[in-house]
Amino acid sequence: MSQSTFIPRGKHLIAGEWVGGGETFASSPAHGPSHPFSAGTVEDVNRAAEAAEEAFWTFAYASRETRAVFLETIADEIEARGAAITEIGTQESGLPAARLEGERGRTVGQLRLFADHIRKGDYLDRRIDQALPERKPQPRPEIRLIQRPIGPVAVFGASNFPLAFSTAGGDTAAALAAGCPVVVKGHSAHPGTGEIVAEAILAAIEKTGMPRGVFSLVQGGSRAVGEALVQHPLIKAVGFTGSLTGGRALFNLCAARPEPIPFFGELGSVNPMFVLPEALKARADTLGQGWAGSLAMGAGQFCTNPGIAVVPEGSDGDAFIAATKTALEAVQPQTMLTDGIAKAYAEGSDRFNSRNSVKPLLQTKSDGRTASPNLYEVEADAFMEDHTLGEEVFGPLGLVVRTKSDERMIELAKNLQGQLTATIHMDAGDAPLARKLLPVLERKAGRVLANGFPTGVEVVDAMVHGGPYPASTNFGATSVGTLSIRRFLRPVSFQNIPTDVLPEDLA
Known part of the structure; x- marks a missing residue:
C-alpha cells in the first residue's frame, strides 16, 4: 500500500483490536469508491466503555510528560499518513484537498499545543492552604486542591470537520490531555477518514506503551448505539458537535441518567x-x-x-x-x-x-x-x-x-x-x-x-468556542483552545494527606 492509497478495513477499533461482523453500511462518498463498514452495536459500545474504564486506572495516573509524548506521537502518526488521509477525506466529504490539508495541520497543531500546555501544569489550578495548628479557637488543617480526570469520555464525530472535530479532534485531544480515555462514535459521513486516523492513534498507543483501552472507535450504527454510549454507566462526560435536534436529545438522555453526566454539545449558531x-x-x-x-x-x-x-x-x-x-x-x-x-x-x-x-x-x-x-x-x-x-x-x-x-x-x-x-x-x-x-x-x-468575519477559529489559549444555549449546552465551557481540557477535569481537595501519598503533581 502506498502512502496515498488507503483501503478501509471497514471495522471498529476496540481496545487495540479491529473488530467487524454483523450488519454493515456503505459509505456515500462525493466521488470515488464506496466501501462497506461494520455498523456499531450496543455490545461494541459496552466493550469499548469497559476497556476505557480499565485503561483509566493507568492512563489517568500517568505523568503529564507521558501523556504529552502520547499526544505528540498521535500527531506524528497522523502526519505520516497525510497523503492517504487527504485522498479518502476528499472522496468522502467532497472538500478540496487544500481544505483537508489545512484541517490536518490544525488537528496535529492542536495535539502538540495541548502537549505543551499540560507540561506547564497551570491547567491543574493547584492551590495550597497551609495548616495553622496554633489558630484559635480551632486549628486549621492543611488543604490542597488540584484538578483530576473524571473518567472515560464519549466523543461524537462531526459531519463538517472530518479531522478537527472528529476522531482525533478537539474533544478527543482535550480528554486525552486531561487523562481521560475516549470512546469515539464515528460519523457515518466519513468512516474511512475516521478509520485511518484511528489507525494513527493505535500506532501511537503501541509506540508509547499506553493501555490499549485508552481509545476506541465505534463506527456507524443506529441511533440506539449513540444512546447506549451516552447512557453507559462507565462514561462520565460527552463531547458533541452537531445539530440542535440530535444534540438536545442526547443532552436529555445524559440528564436523565441515574447518575447525570455533563454533555458538552456545540449545537448551532447564526453568528450575527x-x-x-x-x-x-x-x-x-x-x-x-x-x-x-x-x-x-x-x-x-x-x-x-x-x-x-x-x-x-x-x-x-x-x-x-x-x-x-x-x-x-x-x-x-x-x-x-x-x-x-x-x-x-x-x-x-x-x-x-x-x-x-x-x-x-x-x-x-x-x-x-x-x-x-x-x-x-x-x-x-x-x-x-x-x-x-x-x-x-x-x-x-x-x-x-x-x-x-x-x-x-x-x-x-x-x-x-x-x-x-x-x-x-x-x-x-x-x-x-x-x-x-x-x-x-x-x-x-x-x-x-x-471588523472581521467569524469563520476560522484560532486554536489558542484565549479562544472560546461555545456560548449560551442553543449555541452550546454549557456556557461555561469551550470546545476549542487549551481551556477545553478543563471540561474533563474536576477539582478535588486533599486534607492532611501525607505528601508521600498525594498525587505526584500535588506533593
Missing part, C-alpha cells in the same frame, strides 16, 4: 454581524463583499458561518446589499458534505421563501448534493416576531435584517438567542454605539469580534 452606521458609510462595498466570501466559504458549512447581518436602513445599507448580492452571484455551486445536509439546506431555503415578511434578494436552485447561495431581507420588527428566522440554516444562506435606529439595533441584539460568535463592524465614530452594544453581545455569545 452588526454593521454600524459610520463603518457602513465608509466601506459598504468592501463589507458586502467580505460577508459574501464568509457566507459562501466551504458552502457555508461552518458552525461560525455569519448567517445574519443587521444593517441600518438607508442608501448605505442598500449599497451593502448590492455588493453582497453581486459577490454571491459569482459563486459557483459547491458540493455539500452529505446528501442529508444538502436536503436540509434546501428545506431551510424553502422556509424563508414561504415567509411573506421576507424579501428574496437572490434565489437559486440547488441540485442533488450541490448548494448555491441565497440572500434575503427582512425588517427588524418582523424578524423579532418570527423566531424561526433566527434559526441556523447550514449552508450559504444570508439574511439581512434592517433597523430604523440605533435603539432598535440594540433591542434586536437583546432579542437574540445564544450564539457562538457576534461581530461588530465599526469605525471610530461608531464607538458610542459599540459601547452600548458590546455588553449585550457578551451576554449572547462566547466570542465577540470587531
Whole structure:
C-alpha cells in the first residue's frame, strides 16, 4: 500500500483490536469508491466503555510528560499518513484537498499545543492552604486542591470537520490531555477518514506503551448505539458537535441518567454581524463583499458561518446589499458534505421563501448534493416576531435584517438567542454605539469580534468556542483552545494527606 492509497478495513477499533461482523453500511462518498463498514452495536459500545474504564486506572495516573509524548506521537502518526488521509477525506466529504490539508495541520497543531500546555501544569489550578495548628479557637488543617480526570469520555464525530472535530479532534485531544480515555462514535459521513486516523492513534498507543483501552472507535450504527454510549454507566462526560435536534436529545438522555453526566454539545449558531452606521458609510462595498466570501466559504458549512447581518436602513445599507448580492452571484455551486445536509439546506431555503415578511434578494436552485447561495431581507420588527428566522440554516444562506435606529439595533441584539460568535463592524465614530452594544453581545455569545468575519477559529489559549444555549449546552465551557481540557477535569481537595501519598503533581 502506498502512502496515498488507503483501503478501509471497514471495522471498529476496540481496545487495540479491529473488530467487524454483523450488519454493515456503505459509505456515500462525493466521488470515488464506496466501501462497506461494520455498523456499531450496543455490545461494541459496552466493550469499548469497559476497556476505557480499565485503561483509566493507568492512563489517568500517568505523568503529564507521558501523556504529552502520547499526544505528540498521535500527531506524528497522523502526519505520516497525510497523503492517504487527504485522498479518502476528499472522496468522502467532497472538500478540496487544500481544505483537508489545512484541517490536518490544525488537528496535529492542536495535539502538540495541548502537549505543551499540560507540561506547564497551570491547567491543574493547584492551590495550597497551609495548616495553622496554633489558630484559635480551632486549628486549621492543611488543604490542597488540584484538578483530576473524571473518567472515560464519549466523543461524537462531526459531519463538517472530518479531522478537527472528529476522531482525533478537539474533544478527543482535550480528554486525552486531561487523562481521560475516549470512546469515539464515528460519523457515518466519513468512516474511512475516521478509520485511518484511528489507525494513527493505535500506532501511537503501541509506540508509547499506553493501555490499549485508552481509545476506541465505534463506527456507524443506529441511533440506539449513540444512546447506549451516552447512557453507559462507565462514561462520565460527552463531547458533541452537531445539530440542535440530535444534540438536545442526547443532552436529555445524559440528564436523565441515574447518575447525570455533563454533555458538552456545540449545537448551532447564526453568528450575527452588526454593521454600524459610520463603518457602513465608509466601506459598504468592501463589507458586502467580505460577508459574501464568509457566507459562501466551504458552502457555508461552518458552525461560525455569519448567517445574519443587521444593517441600518438607508442608501448605505442598500449599497451593502448590492455588493453582497453581486459577490454571491459569482459563486459557483459547491458540493455539500452529505446528501442529508444538502436536503436540509434546501428545506431551510424553502422556509424563508414561504415567509411573506421576507424579501428574496437572490434565489437559486440547488441540485442533488450541490448548494448555491441565497440572500434575503427582512425588517427588524418582523424578524423579532418570527423566531424561526433566527434559526441556523447550514449552508450559504444570508439574511439581512434592517433597523430604523440605533435603539432598535440594540433591542434586536437583546432579542437574540445564544450564539457562538457576534461581530461588530465599526469605525471610530461608531464607538458610542459599540459601547452600548458590546455588553449585550457578551451576554449572547462566547466570542465577540470587531471588523472581521467569524469563520476560522484560532486554536489558542484565549479562544472560546461555545456560548449560551442553543449555541452550546454549557456556557461555561469551550470546545476549542487549551481551556477545553478543563471540561474533563474536576477539582478535588486533599486534607492532611501525607505528601508521600498525594498525587505526584500535588506533593
